[in-house]
Amino acid sequence: MQNDDLKISVLSSGSAGNVTYIETPQHKVLLDAGLSGKKIADLMKSINRDINDVDSLLVTHEHSDHRQSVGVLARKYDLNVYANEGTWAAMDGKIGKMPADKMNIFPADTVMDFGDLDIESFAVSHDAAEPQFYVFHHNNRSFVVLTDVGYVSDHIEGVIKNADGYLLECNHDVEMLQNGEYSWPLKQRILGDRGHLSNVDGANAMLDVIGDRTKKVFLGHRSQHNNLKSLAHLTVASILSDHDLGVGHDFNLFDTDVANASSLIVV
Ligand SMILES: [Zn+2]
Ligand SMILES: [Zn+2]
Numbered sequence: 001m002q003n004d005d006l007k008i009s010v011l012s013s014g015s016a017g018n019v020t021y022i023e024t025p026q027h028k029v030l031l032d033a034g035l036s037g038k039k040i041a042d043l044m045k046s047i048n049r050d051i052n053d054v055d056s057l058l059v060t061h062e063h064s065d066h067r068q069s070v071g072v073l074a075r076k077y078d079l080n081v082y083a084n085e086g087t088w089a090a091m092d093g094k095i096g097k098m099p100a101d102k103m104n105i106f107p108a109d110t111v112m113d114f115g116d117l118d119i120e121s122f123a124v125s126h127d128a129a130e131p132q133f134y135v136f137h138h139n140n141r142s143f144v145v146l147t148d149v150g151y152v153s154d155h156i157e158g159v160i161k162n163a164d165g166y167l168l169e170c171n172h173d174v175e176m177l178q179n180g181e182y183s184w185p186l187k188q189r190i191l192g193d194r195g196h197l198s199n200v201d202g203a204n205a206m207l208d209v210i211g212d213r214t215k216k217v218f219l220g221h222r223s224q225h226n227n228l229k230s231l232a233h234l235t236v237a238s239i240l241s242d243h244d245l246g247v248g249h250d251f252n253l254f255d256t257d258v259a260n261a262s263s264l265i266v267v
Helices: 037-046 070-077 085-091 154-160 174-179 184-191 199-209 229-242
Strands: 007-012 019-023 028-031 056-058 080-083 103-105 111-113 118-123 132-138 141-146 165-169 216-220 252-255
Touching (some): 019 037, 037 070, 080 085, 085 103, 174 184, 216 229, 229 252
Parallel strands (some): 080 103, 141 165, 165 216
Antiparallel strands (some): 007 019, 019 028, 118 132, 132 141
16 A cells, blocks of 8 residues: 655755655655766665656756756656746756756746645745745645755745745855855855855744744755854754754754765655
8 A cells, every 4th residue: 555655855965966855656756956867866776766767857946066967867767847937048058958848847936736746936045047946745744945045035934834844954154164265255155145044044044934843854055165064963953952942852853965865754
C-alpha cells in the first residue's frame, strides 16, 4: 500500500550549489539544479532514488549555483522545467538548447496544481532578474524553500507562515564576512537588501514564521568562506531558545551540506 506522505531531501545546499528533492505519491520533483548533472544523479542515488524517475524541475533564479545543469537535466531526463519569464530570459544562452515543449512559465505569486501537489511561488528581493521561491503543498502538509533573499518582507512572511517544514537561509556569519577576504563591494552585496540572510537574520526570520505546525527546519545556503556549520547551528539554536523555542523539543533543526544529501524525511 502506498503512503500519502510529502517527502523532502535537501540534496545540496550552499553558496556552491543548490538542489532539493520533493516527493509525493504522484510526483518526483527537483527544485534548482546548481551542480553538474552527474553529481545530482549521484546524490539521488545516495537517498535510494533514481533521477530517471524525476518528472519536473523548478528553477528559482538564474545564478549558477541554482541553474548550472538545468539544460542538461531537461534534455537527458526529459524533465518539464518551470521558471518565470524573467528567469527564462536570464538563463537564455547559459543552459544550452532547451526543448521548447519542456519550457513552462511559472509566474510569481501564483499556485499551480500538479495533481496531488500544489506549488505556490512567491517573489523575493535578491540580485537576480526575477527571483522567486516556492511552497510545496501536499495532503495538508507544506514545505517552504527560501534562500537567496535580501530580507523577508511582510508579504513573504504571510505566504510562508506556520508551514510544517522549511529550508531557510543562514548564509554567513556577519563577523566572518566583515573580517574575511571578500572585496568591499561583494561584502556590501551580500549584506544588502538584495543579498543573503546571515545566521542572525535567518534565526529572526524563523522567529517570525514558525508556528505550532512547524516541526522541521533545515539551515541552508551556507557560505563556504564566511560561515561554519556548527556556528550557524549554534547561533540559530541560541536565538530560538532565547525566545523559549526548544530545539529538539518543539521542533528539529537540520544542517545541510553542499556535498552530502540530507536523508529523505517525511514533512
Ligand atoms: Zn544561491
Ligand atoms: Zn542567488
